[in-house]
Amino acid sequence: MRRGKPTLEAATPKGASDPITAALKEIRDSLASDSSGALATYIPQLAKVDPGLFGLALATMDGRLYKAGDADVPFTLQSVSKPFVYALALADLGLDEVLSRVGVEPSGEAFNAISLEPGSGRPLNPMINAGAILTTSLVRASDPVARFERIRVVLSAFAGRRLEMDEAVFTSELETGDRNRALAWLMRNAGSLRCGVDETLDVYFRQCALLATAADVAVMAATLANGGVNPCTKAVVVPQPVAEHVLAVMASCGMYDSAGEWLLRVGLPAKSGVSGGLVAASPGQFGIGLFSPLLDAGGNSVRAAAASRRLAERFQLHLMHHPGRSAPVITRTGSALTLQSGRRRRRAERDVLQAHGDAIDVRSLQGDIEFAAAEVVLQSLGTVPAGARWRVLDLQGVSRLHPGAARMLDAAVLELGSRGVVVAVGDPHRRGLLPHAAVELPSPEEALEWCEDALLESHGASLAPDAALKPEAHDVLASLDEEARTVLGAAMPAQAWGRGDRVLAADDEVLLLLLSGRLGAYASGQAPDAAARRLGSVGAGTAVSRWRPLDDGRVSPTLVAELPCSGRLLRRVQQERLEREHPRVLARLWRQLASQQE
Structure with missing residues (x-):
């Protein structure tokens, strides 16, 4: 795990004049008077929290942080810690090993339900208490002290700052956690929990008692949304596939027996906690952290859930939302007859290019290219004009070429090569997106110039680099x-x-x-x-x-x-x-x- 220096304060917009902060404030103010729900009382320390606290925060992929209300008030993570510890276990053991010990199916039951697979005692998913307890036991460490320290360090990396533990809440959970002990003993009896019950619960209660703010939680969510890279510190916390797997489980299981309706109405991977915290992520866009301690009957924060719904509606965040029409992915087509490379050439060379310039085909691409856009490009690349021997792919306007789309296009470049068509890429960012291209140059003009040189050489019209005209x-x-x-x-x-x-x-x-x-x-x-x-x-x-x-x-x-x-x-x-x-x-x-x- 690579670390960077936190930059949260520097990245936080000042004032409430920007529209995102204004939207967060407006949503908070509209829900602040809702006093429905109740404090969690089964953990005595949580019953002492001010019920009026309500904070919202949003962290972007560029490390900017927007806040409203009590976004800097610390609270214990409780179950909000579960997806991040799950991420650590996945990074340690890999998906298959963790999946053999903890399932990923929605339980349709409360967070503290006895949801164990018959026979194996495997918990149904890592977002309920049974699954989270077992997941905690999977974190690699030499002893319980080292295990908690690893969890604290990694959750701190997700947040971009060191997280401390609330000793009073930890003690309170230790004294009143009989149901969690019962779950642990059932798993121990079934053979799914292979560590000692007391040592596992000690670590689990400590991770739940870690203190964070809504702003911290927003950055933690943004780290998952950013493929495991903290957008504020730039630290790589977990590999991208791990972040994807965690978000998938959050989407299907994160809101307990309300997970289905949550996905239907809000459409974001999320996780709630009985302290009133809620974390949600919009993959590739931002993370959201919310805190309001009044809970509904399912153990989810009333105001945080309502605020999430309003945010999703306002900014059209639902995962299934169609983004609407976009600009064409192919912006320009042509040949060396109609497009200029920027090379000033002698007349003999210009004459050859004028006569044979249609042998160089040019395609300019733009935008964020995923599967659907890549498929459009594939159709265009597959059509090679008669006589074309070179093709320029202009990637100057491509903001992002997703890995799957890049593999598709690179396969097309390889196939063009088998048909005798040489591909030159022009990309100012020099990203190496299409490895099978013959050359990558800093601009489409230079790529076209390179192809012109090749065409001239094929017709014997080019000068050798060391040749001189009289x-x-x-x-x-x-x-x-x-x-x-x-x-x-x-x-x-x-x-x-x-x-x-x-x-x-x-x-x-x-x-x-x-x-x-x-x-x-x-x-x-x-x-x-x-x-x-x-x-x-x-x-x-x-x-x-x-x-x-x-x-x-x-x-x-x-x-x-x-x-x-x-x-x-x-x-x-x-x-x-x-x-x-x-x-x-x-x-x-x-x-x-x-x-x-x-």
């Missing part, structure tokens, strides 16, 4: 007569740059005719590193002028040699001499430069 073969100079080329040759001496050198960096450098290598154009002032924004590139046979910028037309970019480069460079003093001595040659040069870039 000056008279350069696009700008080729149409000039010998006299003009001689004049310009004298005015524009040969120049060379090593990889990483800046080009046209001095104020007196006006024009470059590139004869070999490649220049990268980066946002003004940026160096070509992982954080720099690459605007395009310049290839051999083309020209770049300080007066014709490559980006948005306002600010000249930073030009950097991405390969060793050579060319002819015109400086300002030579330009001024040409204006005096050879104005017609200079005018023809600018006309050729303009025609090349049309």
Whole structure:
């Protein structure tokens, strides 16, 4: 388990002006006068709690925390601890081993019912007392003291801060927990409980007496909703499959004999406790913590349950809720005939791309891609235009590609490869989502540029990285007569740059005719590193002028040699001499430069 530094206070929005805090406050205020229900009296210490306490908190996947009412008032977790201890047992032993000892079927009975499987004595699920007691015994430790300490540490990691125990409540439970002792002895007699009864109950009562606030519980729920990663501390508390399994059991069993109606009306995995706490999670979105000590006949907090229902209705949180229409997952289709890569190329290369650009197919994707969206993409990928040999997949707009969807799309990439179609991925985040792609580059433009290079090479139209054009073969100079080329040759001496050198960096450098290598154009002032924004590139046979910028037309970019480069460079003093001595040659040069870039 990796740990991080808690950041709850820094992540808590200030004031109640934001709509989420306002909604929590409004729901709390509308239910605060409901005094129905009763305090838990079978644990004497719980009967002393102020019945008017009522707090709500919501923690997001980004670690922000929203609160209303008594969200910072501590209470003992009681049964709210059960899903988190279950998570620890699953992490220790694995699902199959734990499932062989504790079932996952809803009991349809009260939390303290005698719900044991005939013959084996296996409890029906880990959310009722019998199942929770046995689950506690499964936590790996050398002795009861170490077992409780492990539980406390892990529940603290879920909350993002150290949780302490209420000694008075622990003592009270120890003195009055006869029914739990009876359940433990029944399981011990049946052979399902393999630890001593007293030592197991001592740990169980201690975990129930751990103190937390509604804000803590919201973060604990958010950790489950976030795949086992605490969104505030960034600590990995449990593996993602464990978090998923716990949420599934909470959804079906967390609210005891009210679990079915809860799932019907609220539709969120949840767990209640007799101290008045309630934890609920919206997977991938946020966690909710609530506290109000007045309980209904089933042992669930009256106001916390009502507040959960209103939150679910207001924000449409039900797991079965259809999210509605979304933007198309495929935003752009085309080929190298209609889409530009950002590479400035010589005329011979442009001619080949114009003649054969339909061999490069482009698909741009966007959004949060799960199974249904991935299926749409699969249908698109399966249709390969006649003659297409390369495909660019633009993932720039993909906010998330779910693992299952990624496997589907990567299988499609592999299948395209078997059909002779090479896939290049453009992804600024460099997430490695499609391992079978031939290459992953930082932008869709660079991926298209890579495919263009491959196409040109297949037609023998590309220059080798170390090859250089003769000056008279350069696009700008080729149409000039010998006299003009001689004049310009004298005015524009040969120049060379090593990889990483800046080009046209001095104020007196006006024009470059590139004869070999490649220049990268980066946002003004940026160096070509992982954080720099690459605007395009310049290839051999083309020209770049300080007066014709490559980006948005306002600010000249930073030009950097991405390969060793050579060319002819015109400086300002030579330009001024040409204006005096050879104005017609200079005018023809600018006309050729303009025609090349049309």
